Amino acid sequence: MRILILGAGAIGGYFGARLIEAGADVTFLVRPARAALLAEHGLRVFATRGDFAGPVRTIVDVDSSYDLVLLSCKAYDLDSAIASIRPAVGAATRVLPLLNGLRHLDALDAAFGAGKVLGGLCHISVTLEADGAIRQFGTLERLTFGSRDGEPVPVAVDAALRAIGPQAAGSADVLGAMWDKFVFIATLAGATCLMRGSVGEIVATAEGTALVRRLHAECAQVAARSGHPLAAEAAEAALAILTAERSPLKSSMLRDLERGARSEGEHILGDLRRRAEGFGLDTPLLAAALTHVRVYEAGRAAAQAGAA
Ligand SMILES: NC(=O)C1=CN([C@@H]2O[C@H](COP(=O)(O)OP(=O)(O)OC[C@H]3O[C@@H](n4cnc5c(N)ncnc54)[C@H](OP(=O)(O)O)[C@@H]3O)[C@@H](O)[C@H]2O)C=CC1
Numbered sequence: 245m246r247i248l249i250l251g252a253g254a255i256g257g258y259f260g261a262r263l264i265e266a267g268a269d270v271t272f273l274v275r276p277a278r279a280a281l282l283a284e285h286g287l288r289v290f291a292t293r294g295d296f297a298g299p300v301r302t303i304v305d306v307d308s309s310y311d312l313v314l315l316s317c318k319a320y321d322l323d324s325a326i327a328s329i330r331p332a333v334g335a336a337t338r339v340l341p342l343l344n345g346l347r348h349l350d351a352l353d354a355a356f357g358a359g360k361v362l363g364g365l366c367h368i369s370v371t372l373e374a375d376g377a378i379r380q381f382g383t384l385e386r387l388t389f390g391s392r393d394g395e396p397v398p399v400a401v402d403a404a405l406r407a408i409g410p411q412a413a414g415s416a417d418v419l420g421a422m423w424d425k426f427v428f429i430a431t432l433a434g435a436t437c438l439m440r441g442s443v444g445e446i447v448a449t450a451e452g453t454a455l456v457r458r459l460h461a462e463c464a465q466v467a468a469r470s471g472h473p474l475a476a477e478a479a480e481a482a483l484a485i486l487t488a489e490r491s492p493l494k495s496s497m498l499r500d501l502e503r504g505a506r507s508e509g510e511h512i513l514g515d516l517r518r519r520a521e522g523f524g525l526d527t528p529l530l531a532a533a534l535t536h537v538r539v540y541e542a543g544r545a546a547a548q549a550g551a552a
């Protein structure tokens with residue numbers, strides 16, 4: 245059972261470390277700069293349930309197929325990632341994307357055929373630090389996977405992922421789980437980017453909680469019209485996190501904005517807004533959040549062009 249992980253960033257590095265600890269045969273497909281960093285320092289993960297440090301196997305080009313390819317790039321790198329993993333995807337390979345959002349499934353299905361592309365998502369907060377180390381915030385850790393067509397996940401793939409521990413679980417409705425997370429992350433990213441603050445800072449203001457609840461309702465409406473209505477308990481559980489007093493929670497999209505990095509705004513907020521428009525839904529807060537991130541991206545592109 246050979247596993248290839250595309251990217252040794254926050255998500256790939258974190259779950260790669262957990263798979264290695266569980267005894268899996270893991271190879272990281274990385275770009276030359278990260279390969280050099282990993283060769284020098286190894287993979288270092290500072291995690292709530294235990295740190296990991298050690299050498300890892302890396303490659304910069306693929307020359308054989310793997311049983312499982314775990315995809316953990318940012319959405320804006322999807323095209324290059326697909327090109328890089330193509331030689332690793334053989335007749336029996338399964339590709340497990342862990343990106344936030346949904347739009348990447350279309351590109352992966354087109355590239356490899358829907359039968360080879362599992363559904364996947366993760367609930368965790370981790371970041372890739374400048375020196376290549378990966379740091380986890382808080383205790384949240386959940387990896388969810390499943391087939392999207394009712395066919396069973398190959399036994400070896402299922403076993404390798406579950407070996408991580410109870411934090412990894414198969415889902416009979418992985419698409420529904422991806423929609424739940426999509427609505428959650430769009431609300432969190434939309435609210436925290438628009439207000440440039442944590443959940444706790446937003447809900448400490450007079451109208452913060454009401455705005456978050458309205459944005460969540462807009463996003464949930466798109467899910468419902470797409471055939472994936474949120475279960476009432478799931479919606480309440482999400483809202484409890486999204487409106488928790490004194491919560492330091494921020495989206496990784498806000499962290500990207502704060503450090504001047506490229507964001508997944510189009511992949512998350514843009515995609516949801518386009519779906520809303522397709523249904524003729526009025527989603528003004530989602531539009532405001534998307535516009536905020538678009539203005540940021542335009543400023544970033546202009547600054548880069550000026551510096552070139
Ligand atoms: N961070 C988090 O807490 C969470 C993130 N997510 C989602 O997971 C996805 C990944 O995010 P995250 O791990 O934070 O992102 P990172 O930027 O930390 O990691 C992405 C990695 O992908 C690598 N990469 C991109 N393209 C290629 C390529 N063609 N070949 C090799 N490596 C490549 C990058 O390499 P290089 O280092 O060379 O640039 C980078 O290290 C996103 O969709 C995000 O929304 C989901 C839940 C939580």
Ligand SMILES: CC(C)(CO)C(=O)C(=O)O
Pocket residue numbers: 344366367368369370429432494495496497
């Ligand atoms: C909210 C969180 C940390 C949950 O996994 C996330 O997915 C993100 O910020 O990108």
